[in-house]
Amino acid sequence: MGLTGGLVPPVIAATGFGGERAMDELAVIASVLYQFGTNAAFLLLCALGLIVILGMMNIINLAHGELMMLGAYTATIAYQRGMPFWLSVVCAFVAVGIFGAILERLVVRRFYGRELGALVVTWGISLILAQGTLVLLGPFMPAIPIPGGNFAVGQYSFSGYWIGMIVVCAALIAALWWLYNRTEIGLHARATMQNATMARALGVNTDRIYMLTFSLGAGLAGMSGALLAPTTSIQPFMGQQFVAPAFITVVVGGAANVIAGALSSSLLLSLVKTPVGFLVGAFWGTVVLLLAALIIIRLIPDGISAAIQRWLERGARVR
Amino acid sequence: MTDENKKADDVTEQPAARSSQTPGPGLKRRDLLRNVGVGSVAAGLGSATYLQGLNLGRMRAMAQDTGPVKIGFIEDESGNLAVYGLQKLHAAQLAVKEINEGKTLKGDANIGAGMVGVLGKVAANPPVISKEGTALDVVNDGGAQDKADLVFDEDDDILIDSGEQGVLGREVELVSADGQSNNAVWQQLARRMIQQDQVDVLVAGFASAEREAIRPIVDQFSQLYFYTNQYEGGVADANTFCTGPVCEQQVIPTVQYMVENFGPNCYTIAADYNFGQLTAAWTRAFIPLVGGNIVGEEFIPLSVSEFSQVIARIQQTNPDWVMTLLVGQNHHNYYPQAAAAGLKYPMASTVNMAQGYEHKRFPPPSMANMHNAIQYQMEVPTGRNRAFVQRWMEMFPEDQYIGEMAQNTYFTIHLYAKAARLAHTTDQETVRRALELGWGIEAPEGSVFLEPGTHHCAHPIRLAYCDEQHNVSFLRDWPMIQAWWLQRLGVNLIRNPEYKQYVPDEDPYFSFV
Numbered sequence: 001m002g003l004t005g006g007l008v009p010p011v012i013a014a015t016g017f018g019g020e021r022a023m024d025e026l027a028v029i030a031s032v033l034y035q036f037g038t039n040a041a042f043l044l045l046c047a048l049g050l051i052v053i054l055g056m057m058n059i060i061n062l063a064h065g066e067l068m069m070l071g072a073y074t075a076t077i078a079y080q081r082g083m084p085f086w087l088s089v090v091c092a093f094v095a096v097g098i099f100g101a102i103l104e105r106l107v108v109r110r111f112y113g114r115e116l117g118a119l120v121v122t123w124g125i126s127l128i129l130a131q132g133t134l135v136l137l138g139p140f141m142p143a144i145p146i147p148g149g150n151f152a153v154g155q156y157s158f159s160g161y162w163i164g165m166i167v168v169c170a171a172l173i174a175a176l177w178w179l180y181n182r183t184e185i186g187l188h189a190r191a192t193m194q195n196a197t198m199a200r201a202l203g204v205n206t207d208r209i210y211m212l213t214f215s216l217g218a219g220l221a222g223m224s225g226a227l228l229a230p231t232t233s234i235q236p237f238m239g240q241q242f243v244a245p246a247f248i249t250v251v252v253g254g255a256a257n258v259i260a261g262a263l264s265s266s267l268l269l270s271l272v273k274t275p276v277g278f279l280v281g282a283f284w285g286t287v288v289l290l291l292a293a294l295i296i297i298r299l300i301p302d303g304i305s306a307a308i309q310r311w312l313e314r315g316a317r318v319r
Numbered sequence: 320m321t322d323e324n325k326k327a328d329d330v331t332e333q334p335a336a337r338s339s340q341t342p343g344p345g346l347k348r349r350d351l352l353r354n355v356g357v358g359s360v361a362a363g364l365g366s367a368t369y370l371q372g373l374n375l376g377r378m379r380a381m382a383q384d385t386g387p388v389k390i391g392f393i394e395d396e397s398g399n400l401a402v403y404g405l406q407k408l409h410a411a412q413l414a415v416k417e418i419n420e421g422k423t424l425k426g427d428a429n430i431g432a433g434m435v436g437v438l439g440k441v442a443a444n445p446p447v448i449s450k451e452g453t454a455l456d457v458v459n460d461g462g463a464q465d466k467a468d469l470v471f472d473e474d475d476d477i478l479i480d481s482g483e484q485g486v487l488g489r490e491v492e493l494v495s496a497d498g499q500s501n502n503a504v505w506q507q508l509a510r511r512m513i514q515q516d517q518v519d520v521l522v523a524g525f526a527s528a529e530r531e532a533i534r535p536i537v538d539q540f541s542q543l544y545f546y547t548n549q550y551e552g553g554v555a556d557a558n559t560f561c562t563g564p565v566c567e568q569q570v571i572p573t574v575q576y577m578v579e580n581f582g583p584n585c586y587t588i589a590a591d592y593n594f595g596q597l598t599a600a601w602t603r604a605f606i607p608l609v610g611g612n613i614v615g616e617e618f619i620p621l622s623v624s625e626f627s628q629v630i631a632r633i634q635q636t637n638p639d640w641v642m643t644l645l646v647g648q649n650h651h652n653y654y655p656q657a658a659a660a661g662l663k664y665p666m667a668s669t670v671n672m673a674q675g676y677e678h679k680r681f682p683p684p685s686m687a688n689m690h691n692a693i694q695y696q697m698e699v700p701t702g703r704n705r706a707f708v709q710r711w712m713e714m715f716p717e718d719q720y721i722g723e724m725a726q727n728t729y730f731t732i733h734l735y736a737k738a739a740r741l742a743h744t745t746d747q748e749t750v751r752r753a754l755e756l757g758w759g760i761e762a763p764e765g766s767v768f769l770e771p772g773t774h775h776c777a778h779p780i781r782l783a784y785c786d787e788q789h790n791v792s793f794l795r796d797w798p799m800i801q802a803w804w805l806q807r808l809g810v811n812l813i814r815n816p817e818y819k820q821y822v823p824d825e826d827p828y829f830s831f832v
Contacts, residue, residue: 278635
């Protein structure tokens with residue numbers, strides 16, 4: 001083992017200067033960090049669109065998976081027409097966002113305040129979207145190759161694309177934070193969320209805010225679908241695989257603060273899942289994830305973000 | 320001939336393909352047939368008595384039946400398993416069309432479930448034996464036995480005239496229904512087909528869960544039933560004929576090849592349900608016999624679709640190769656994700672590629688270095704298969720692929736028609752007895768033999784290999800592998816009718832080492 005110990009940079013370690021044990025330790029640390037990041041990014045991407053709609057509008061959107069599917073389809077079609085991948089992702093955001101706005105105008109707005117009605121109608125929409133895609137576009141689409149190569153640290157190798165996704169997730173969270181806290185629309189949206197009647201009285205066009213929020217949520221779902229598209233098979237029913245992780249993340253995160261909720265719950269759930277999944281296996285990783293969600297919801301029924309909110313408020317009062 | 324086929328033909332261990340191009344040398348199956356001709360005539364006479372003595376009264380009743388012969392057919396045409404079900408439906412439609420046009424596949428009951436041949440040294444010409452005396456002197460040895468060849472003949476043209484349109488002068492009708500990938504729907508449809516439509520034979524079933532859902536209904540009405548899927552094995556049911564390959568025919572060749580070529584250490588990832596568990600158990604039981612061992616084994620819930628942790632665990636163990644027994648659309652994501660993470664381990668499987676054509680659906684190199692011992696997939700490089708694919712694509716020009724079970728369904732329906740002709744009736748009990756004579760049928764995959772006692776088939780097995788560009792070649796041929804496990808357990812459905820599925824726990828083979 002060399003004098004440099006754990007500080008050996010990966011490239012040197014990989015070429016054998018750093019000694020075997022230092023390299024092994026570094027490789028394991030890098031691998032665990034990578035797994036933690038990918039698990040969190042996956043949960044966050046699944047949840048992002050859903051939490052905007054649920055947190056802001058209290059609509060339980062069961063068509064969330066199908067919106068992600070539409071995003072993946074849009075990106076795939078755009079990519080096959082020769083568009084670069086990043087542009088296809090933007091395309092998916094815009095297209096599904098517009099689709100969300102239309103959906104809100106035509107259907108969803110008739111169900112505001114009727115949570116169960118909204119639940120059933122979005123479920124119906126999800127069935128129509130999935131089966132309609134099957135009828136129109138057939139059971140399969142050719143997949144998008146995963147961009148971004150891979151690199152190795154010791155015996156572990158990592159996908160460059162997932163590293164990119166972690167960065168994109170961080171950027172999305174930052175952008176959402178900026179939108180909600182630094183723009184006028186964000187201010188109006190938060191006002192509408194806290195007290196719609198009062199916001200209306202103060203001149204906020206809540207109708208427009210609802211449409212924009214639903215559209216933003218749908219667009220984010222579409223974008224997540226597009227980002228996850230290369231890692232998955234593009235099929236009409238592909239959305240279903242994202243629905244369960246999305247709802248778990250959103251419910252654990254809570255709706256008190258959309259951004260803090262999504263971020264903290266995906267990080268916390270990944271923190272629980274990663275070590276167990278790595279040491280014991282994917283099955284127990286999933287079990288522990290569900291168990292953690294169960295315990296958190298039992299202890300903090302309104303989610304982590306509400307707990308953070310309370311803690312911040314208490315801090316403010318003490319000061 | 321496409322490039323990949325050429326490549327496959329160039330591989331030296333390609334006896335089946337090679338022998339079809341060199342007519343002449345070696346003892347041919349035709350000769351075998353001729354040699355056993357006397358015996359087969361006797362068997363034929365015997366079989367006629369065996370069948371016709373059975374139930375004359377019912378036969379007369381059936382003779383008056385002039386309606387169509389009804390083939391009940393349930394597959395998943397929508398839902399999660401539609402990718403397989405649609406292929407199987409088309410296969411059934413093609414077979415029914417051919418039967419009604421007066422065609423049949425070669426093959427007979429008169430040699431029973433025999434063997435086709437073996438790989439051996441052959442001379443240029445067959446030896447000539449002196450007619451003098453009883454010493455059997457060789458007059459001409461046919462030249463030096465200087466080349467290895469398969470004592471086996473594979474005709475390019477397996478579709479021949481049946482001598483009638485339809486079966487027994489009646490038109491064949493396909494009564495098909497969509498199981499919707501839903502077990503409850505399957506049960507409902509099975510009842511409807513048996514009781515209301517009164518089908519003469521039922522051909523149905525993709526997932527083992529679907530088969531097990533309808534088998535009690537099949538047994539309740541003693542319905543003649545064909546299950547055409549590749550599956551985990553063990554079904555011993557007097558009413559059920561399983562025409563797909565099972566674990567002992569696929570797992571063992573695959574594991575043997577992988578250990579010989581890549582090393583002893585295997586990491587298994589398998590779907591966490593009946594099929595994955597049992598196939599992994601076969602791998603675990605067999606691998607010590609060829610000097611390998613399992614260094615890691617993980618059963619993955621069907622809901623998992625994000626594999627970075629599974630990939631990290633495999634890398635941590637650093638095996639020589641990975642056995643992937645992954646089922647369903649969530650699991651298929653493993654391949655592109657592993658490829659993107661730079662996982663380069665050779666892979667083996669018994670399900671992927673041949674059924675859901677993942678090598679065509681995912682961009683290269685997701686399936687690179689995949690090995691699967693299959694009995695059929697569309698790329699099989701023989702003349703008879705090319706003719707079959709051409710016939711299929713003429714009827715269904717939109718189709719992308721013909722998978723393992725689609726081909727099974729195709730030859731199974733032809734097999735039923737042949738058995739009904741021999742039985743001179745569609746009476747189910749008599750046709751079942753006709754099938755239990757043991758059959759050899761020439762399918763697109765090669766010669767298939769229905770073993771009467773266990774109602775399972777011996778298949779030719781080929782090791783399919785997928786390269787970096789997702790081209791397919793066949794690395795090794797096993798001309799015939801028996802479905803021997805039920806035989807080993809002493810199952811004989813003719814003497815002792817049973818209606819159950821055996822599991823590996825009932826056999827000490829699985830705790831041998």
